[in-house]
Structure formats: structure tokens, C-alpha cells
Amino acid sequence: MAREPLDEARFRREQGDLDLLFRAHYPEIVRYLAVRLGSREEAADLACDVFLEAVRSAPRLRWRGRPVLAWLYRVAANMAADRLRQRGREVPVEQVPEPAVEDPDTLPDRDALVRALGRLPADQQLAVHLRLVEGRPFAEVARLMGRSPAACQMLVLRAGRTLRSLLETEGIHAER
């Protein structure tokens, strides 16, 4: 099914209409940033900055077969990285401090899961966010990330393994 003309039309509409762009994508950008920054409040604040940047720059974007959303995610990722650098809180996965091991039968609680997601490398986290949090098929994840579907599947595989090992260091084991 040919989607290209439809996608380009949507690109043009979103490019020139902040309200449309905002209402269509603000929630998912907040969700993405909330995990990245570990704070919903901060995510909402930064998401507004992302859309302000869109107001400034989107009119200059050229259609290259990818939606405005792909650009929004890139801006959001860069802004989140800047914010984390400012806070000095970005801790590489291998340096995550090991908390005390508690009951090994503990099921992953929500906070532990979200914390672990936030510690994933940025590209793995984005792939998980797009595929699992937002429920997009891999073909669309690939288009938004500018990679092949196979590469995105690989990112999600690595994310799953990293997540498993992060949770295991917290004494939490996945159900089998």
C-alpha cells in the first residue's frame, strides 16, 4: 500500500502547525523523556523546549521520507543528553553501582523497571520506547530511527539482555 504521498502530506501539515504537531506527539515525547531523565516533571518541561525548537527549525526541514516525529525524537535525545550532562547524572551502564541484593524472588516493581530502562544506552532505549512503549511495528521504528528493521530488532535484543542483567544486579530475576 502506497503511503509515501500521505506521509509527505502529513509531514507538510505538521511542519507548519505547532498545535497539530504538539497534540499529536507531545505525550510520547514526554514518555520518552520521563524514562531518559527519571523525572516526569522535568520531562514535561523539556518536551516543551523540544517543541519550541520545532517551531524555530521545522519550517526549514526538507522531506526525506521520514516524518517530523523522527526529527523530534532526535532533538529530544540531544536535549536529554545535554540535561543529563549538566546534572552529571549520566552513569554508564558498566558503572551502575550495585545495590544490596535482597530477596531473589522479588518481582520487578514498576520503579525498578523504569529505572533500569533509563540506564539503557540511548539507542537501545529509543528502540524499546518506540516498539514497546508506543507499540509501533519494527518497520516504523526503523523509519523513525533511520536504521534497518533488523538493526532495530538487534537493539531491542540487546536492550532486553542489558535490562535482564541490570535487574539481576538488583536481585530481581525475570520470569521464565
Added chain:
Amino acid sequence: MLSADERRAAEQLALALDGDPGAADEARELALLLSGAAGAARIDIPGEEIERALAGTRLRRPGAKRTRRRAWPLAAAAAVAVVAALALPLLRSSPTVDVEARAAGAIDRRAVIHVVSRITSPTGVLPSGGLTTWIDHGGGRERVRLTRTDADGIPLVDVLSTPGRYLRYQVRTRTAVTGPSCRVVASGCAELLDPVELYRQALLRNGIGNARKVTTGDGPVYRFSLPLPGSAGRPGIHQVVSLDAESFLPRTIEWRDRTGTVAVISVALVEQLAPDALPAGVFRLPLAADTHVRQVDAYGAEVRLLDHGRITLAGLRSSNIATAWLGQEADGWRLQRIDVFEYTAGIAVRYRYGDATLWTYDQVVPPVLRAGHLSPVKILEDGPSPVHFYQTAAGGAVAERDLRDVTVAVVAPALTKIDVLQLISRARPL
């Protein structure tokens, strides 16, 4: 360079994420873990928060007018700081703190909130007349039903907003618009913001710093003001709230801007009910039979068919389309063919079983069902979700119900209602 094993493992995980039970053990384990983590990260962003943030962003965009704050002389600022420091213990021990806690505790977000109010707005910032709202925050899956009436109580507009579905019915003209969210209608999301809910949000966000007790003809109230962030499209409005001194629920909320009062909301009722104690039909909006219904996509454009075609069962299974079916055979009829219809706003699937047809859809109601879909003639509480019975424009009997991710509808002109009910009770995810 990726090894073939790694590529296979990634493909297996992709299958497991699509729900394939035949995926490898590790893939299923990781899929479970990732799904759990994703579920925890899938926070809901309510419509009103989006509108508020959008209003704030509009004000900050380049070229927007800004009010420059006057710089206070240093000495004055220092004096205020000293006074504030001295006053802090007094404020902490004042009854204001108690009012804030009681006011915040008076509206329970876990309950379904029913508000009846009357609005007078000479400037038109809010529509004057009666307003009845039901708000179910539903753990992030918010449902809102709103009815506006004129000054005589005659219904003008009825709106129902549930996750993924929005319906706005103009009673007088018998016209309705339906789409995936309140964004499909200009000011649709702003309309869903009940003034009492806006008060509650401002209370939780800003707290009460200036409550004073006043005795009115109707008894004592606490009066205080709260900001109303540009959510009504009119930045700079604040709300002066009169809170019942016994129930700590609002009696009146007055919206004011620099020019004076722009709206008065007289609250007649704030009722809080457990979700299982709701009157029947609160979150249903049946339309009159001759209502003209316009179905639009997420961008407000009329829904159009983009493509359709036959698909095999295997093809459908390997796609990402959320659907359900009745099995290979239903009531003696074998599954004959499956067709997929791609609309600008979503996908519908049609299964043919002899004289019966099963439709499954998410955000777009197939045109053949649209006429009757919003005007059910009978609703039967049966099983996990109610079954709605109605007729197609051609007179065919339809039974419809919501499953977890998809709505299913059985059309069977030659069958009785009981037969159709039996058929639809067999619908299960593919």
C-alpha cells in the same frame, strides 16, 4: 559483524513481542521483561495537561508577547525576605495549611467524579448554561462524559471521551462527529476541562497561600485565589474559589482577568462514586436514530478508504493488526475469506462465515456499521463487556462488543438475536 545466531535471536524476540508462542525460550523471557518495563513506562498524559503545556509553549514561542517583570530594588527584596522568614512559622501553624489539606482530600481522584454546575459568562470565555460532567480517571485511562444545556436545562451538546474514542453530539441539529480523540474538534479538548477539575489541578499544583474565612448568606466559606494556567485559551485568568467550610468542596469559582470577572461557576453538586456504583449508561452516548455522524481521523479530516484487499489467515497473523476471530468454523459455517480495509485513520478486518460477517476494528468504524453503531437499540450486560445490538442501514442485525484491543461486530441478517449473541461470545484474539 553480527553472527547468524544473534540475528536469529533478534528475529525470535521480534516474534515473541508479536505474541508468537512458538518463539525461543530466551526470546519469550526477554519479551516478558521488556513488556513489563514498557508497561511501567507507558504513563498517561491527560488531554488537559497537553492543552496546558501547549498554551504555555505558545506563550514562549518566538514573537509571543511577554510581560517584563519589574526588577525590585535590592533593599525591598531583602526586606520582603526578612518578613517572609519571620512569617513562615506563623503561616505553617495557621489554619490555611489545614484548609489546603482538607480541600485536596475532599476530591478523591480514585473515585468517579460527578459535577453539576451552572455557568454565567458574560464575556463568553466559557459557554453559559448548565454543565454536567462525569470524570473517571480510571488509573490513567480517563473517561469523560459532559453535557451542556442552555439556561432552561435543554441539552445542547453531549460529549463522550474514552481512550482512543471521542464522540461529540450536537443535540439540536442531530449531528455528531467521532474520531480517535478530542483533538479532532477545534477546542474539543478544552471543552472537556471541567472548571472544578481545573480548580483541583491548580490546588494540587499551587497550594493555598491566602485562604480567609468569610461568612456568607449560605454559611461560612473559605475564600482564596488560584492561578488558572492558560488552559482556557485566556492566559492571565485566575480563579477566586469559595470553598464550603464543612465539606471543603467548592461552592463557587469565579474566573477573573485584568478586566474583572469573566465567568462565574456555581457548583450545585460534587459527587464521588466508586466505579462499580455508577448509574447505568453514564459512559455511553446513544444518538438519536436519524443523527448525521461524521467520522474523522486524528487530524480532523473525513475518514477515507486508502486500500483494501484479501488476506490469508497466515498473512493476518504475521501482520501487526490487532484483530479477533470466531475460529476456523462458527455455528457450522467455515471461514471463507478475510479482507483488510485500510482507512486514513485505522484498519478494519472483515471475516466471512457463510451468512454471518465478523468485523473487527479499532479506531475506524466500518461505514457499513456506522449508521447504527452509535444508536444501539439494546444493550445487554453479558460476559466481560456489554453487547450492543443495533441495525445496519440495510436492516441487518448487529451485535457488537469491545474486547481488550479491538471492537468486534457480528452482522447476520438471517439470524436471531440469541444466535448472534452466541456468535459474538466466541470472538477471541487471533
